[in-house]
Amino acid sequence: MRGRASVAIALSDEERGFLEAQLRRHKAARSLSDRCRIVLRCADGLTSKEIAAELGHSEHTVGKWRRRFAEHRIEGLSDEYRAGRPRTISDEQIADVIKRTLETTPKDATHWSIRSMAEEIGLSHTTIRRIWNAFGLQPHRAETFKLSTDPLFVDKVQDVVGLYMSPPNRAIVLCVDEKSQIQALDREQPVLPMAPGVAERRTHTYTRNGTTSLFAALDIATGAVIGKCYKRHRATEFLDFLKELDRRMPAGRDVHVVMDNYATHKTPRVKAWLARRPHWHVHFTPTSASWLNQVERWFAELTRKQIQRGVHRSVADLEADIAAFIDAHNENPKPYKWVKSADEILASVKRFCQKTLAGTSDSGD
Missing domain, CATH: 1.10.10 (Arc Repressor Mutant, subunit A)
Known part of the structure; x- marks a missing residue:
């Protein structure tokens, strides 16, 4: 056939x-x-x-x-269209999940979990996970914020950011601040080193062996850091650090200092010392706006790379490690690149304020 x-x-x-x-x-x-x-x-x-x-x-x-x-x-x-499995979740159910997630909380918690929402709605936890992922909902996460209430916020932002993006010719710009009360911590039991397939292990309990305070100045042009540790962080220590900076600055150069509004930075002795040096110019960041001070970014690196997992049996050991970190950093310093203009920062803050006020008014209704 x-x-x-x-x-x-x-x-x-x-x-x-x-x-x-x-x-x-x-x-x-x-x-x-x-x-x-x-x-x-x-x-x-x-x-x-x-x-x-x-x-x-x-x-x-x-x-x-x-x-x-x-x-x-x-x-x-070309492949023919395949209808696939019919939908089992309606748009109304999806909208209900989103509304409950955004506008309500469970009786026994401050936020919904996938399983508590699934039990409340009557859907599977995998369905809730897909819906939350699709709409970018993460109830388990929370972030912090603080808006500056400085009446001169706009002027100070424009002054400091303008200094970063267009520094004066032949002038040195230093970001100065202190990292106070750095603890010398030692673990109560020996740290177990990392091994193949095993992470480094340490006890969650520790022994305090004293504290130190680090005053640091970051040169925004080169990225180099000048730092000095003190037992305390009073105006006396701050003035001594300013004198240390003055000794290290090249002769005949203007020095612009960016610092926050901490009380020790504005004492009569500090003001008098600065007044006798007209080539020193101070630029204050707005209150509650430490993110404008670039040395804070370097402090974060110091914490992450040296202090957070360090083991220090004495304050002297801690100060030696901090000094070694500064020396290693200055062997190949790299400046931080500031990219946002003052107008962009102020526009971003304005949008955040409008969003915050809108959220406050909605919750009040």
Whole structure:
């Protein structure tokens, strides 16, 4: 008995050119290139059985794409639309999950978890997870913020940021601050070192061995840091640090100092010392805006790289490690690149204030 006769395939020049081009494309889908190869062999007069044996497909597959091409031509080589499984979650249910997540809290907690929301709504926890992921909802996360109430906030931002982005010619710009009460901590039991497949382990309990305060100045042009540790962080120590900076500054250069509004920075002795040096210029950051002081970024590196996991049996050990960190940093200093202008910062703060006020008014309603 003879089977059904194969459909003859005749290609136009344009069709053959398209099919051959797909075979040469490196990024063409494997499924499309296989179909194009089948059609080209069909046009060469081979039977479906011969093509199947040559290309490693089943005879049924070759016959399917032969018929699809004969009926729909090039468009027939694309996959047909598949409806897939019908939706089991309605838009109203999704909206209900989002509304409850944003506007309510459970009776026994401050925020929803995936499983508590699933139990409340009556959906599976995997469904809740997909909905939260799709809409970027993360009830378990919370961030902190504090807006500056400084009446001269705008003026100070423009002054400090302008100094960063366009410093005066031949002037030195220093970001000065103190990191106070750095604790010399020793673990109550020996630290177990890292091993293959095992992280470093340490006890959560520790012994306090005293504190030190670090005064530091960051040169924004070079990234170099001048630092000195003191037992206390009074105006006396701050003035001594300013004198240390003055001794290290090149003669005949103006010095611009960026610092915060801490009380020890504004005592009569400090003001009098600065008044006797007209080449020193002070720029105060707004209150509650320490992020404007670039030395804070360096303090974060010091904490992360040296202090956080350090083991110090005495204040002297701690101060030695801090000094070694400063020396290592200054061997290859790199300045931080300030990219946001004052106008961009103020616009961002304005948007945040508007969002905060809108959220406050909504919750009050």
